[in-house]
Amino acid sequence: GESVGLHLPTLSVQEGDNSIINCAYSNSASDYFIWYKQESGKGPQFIIDIRSNMDKRQGQRVTVLLNKTVKHLSLQIAATQPGDSAVYFCAERSSYKLIFGSGTRLLVRP
Amino acid sequence: NAGVTQTPKFQVLKTGQSMTLQCAQDMNHEYMSWYRQDPGMGLRLIHYSVGAGITDQGEVPNGYNVSRSTTEDFPLRLLSAAPSQTSVYFCASIDSYNEQFFGPGTRLTVL
Numbered sequence: 001g002e003s004v005g006l007h008l009p010t011l012s013v014q015e016g017d018n019s020i021i022n023c024a025y026s027n028s029a030s031d032y033f034i035w036y037k038q039e040s041g042k043g044p045q046f047i048i049d050i051r052s053n054m055d056k057r058q059g060q061r062v063t064v065l066l067n068k069t070v071k072h073l074s075l076q077i078a079a080t081q082p083g084d085s086a087v088y089f090c091a092e093r094s095s096y097k098l099i100f101g102s103g104t105r106l107l108v109r110p
Numbered sequence: 111n112a113g114v115t116q117t118p119k120f121q122v123l124k125t126g127q128s129m130t131l132q133c134a135q136d137m138n139h140e141y142m143s144w145y146r147q148d149p150g151m152g153l154r155l156i157h158y159s160v161g162a163g164i165t166d167q168g169e170v171p172n173g174y175n176v177s178r179s180t181t182e183d184f185p186l187r188l189l190s191a192a193p194s195q196t197s198v199y200f201c202a203s204i205d206s207y208n209e210q211f212f213g214p215g216t217r218l219t220v221l
Binding site for chain 2: 032034041042043044045046049089091093097098099100101102103
């Protein structure tokens with residue numbers, strides 16, 4: 001069936017360094033991908049999205065890259081800050097249905 | 111705007127009990143959905159609604175019922191609670207730009 005998965009369950013980075021969180025998806029027909037940030041005890045928070053007709057999209061300190069050839073999605077966070085510590089989920093959307101990956105925990109070392 | 115609100119925040123049930131998780135949004139979004147999140151896992155879609163009077167099943171609908179009598183409210187009913195339904199439940203709505211807004215969640219424990 002359809003699935004979205006993550007390569008690394010935990011990522012530890014030094015404050016100020018760049019972070020890269022990866023995600024693989026299996027449904028080549030998905031046309032919309034989203035990254036969410038979830039802090040402990042809270043609901044997911046939208047970070048950035050990208051449509052399948054794009055390869056790259058930039059936001060404030062974040063960049064999402066989409067490689068449709070290998071069905072791979074990544075989230076890059078520039079100058080990682082302590083406030084970036086959270087669990088990050090990628091999700092693919094088909095119609096109104098979101099399929100989530102299992103999440104990557106980002107730990108920022110001071 | 112209050113955004114998406116959920117009640118209760120915490121609930122403990124005994125096996126076989128029924129209850130309703132409440133969800134409301136004041137953003138006039140047509141689309142609303144319910145997810146469950148188990149420890150260390152992503153969110154899984156239970157049910158969703160594309161407008162008042164219209165609901166459909168997601169990935170894991172068994173054991174849950176929904177209704178959508180108004181645009182604002184989208185309650186989730188557990189008919190006969192089971193320990194496997196112990197989870198955190200999130201309600202969400204989507205705006206016209208396809209951004210999902212999540213509520214704070216309801217943490218449910220079934221003994």
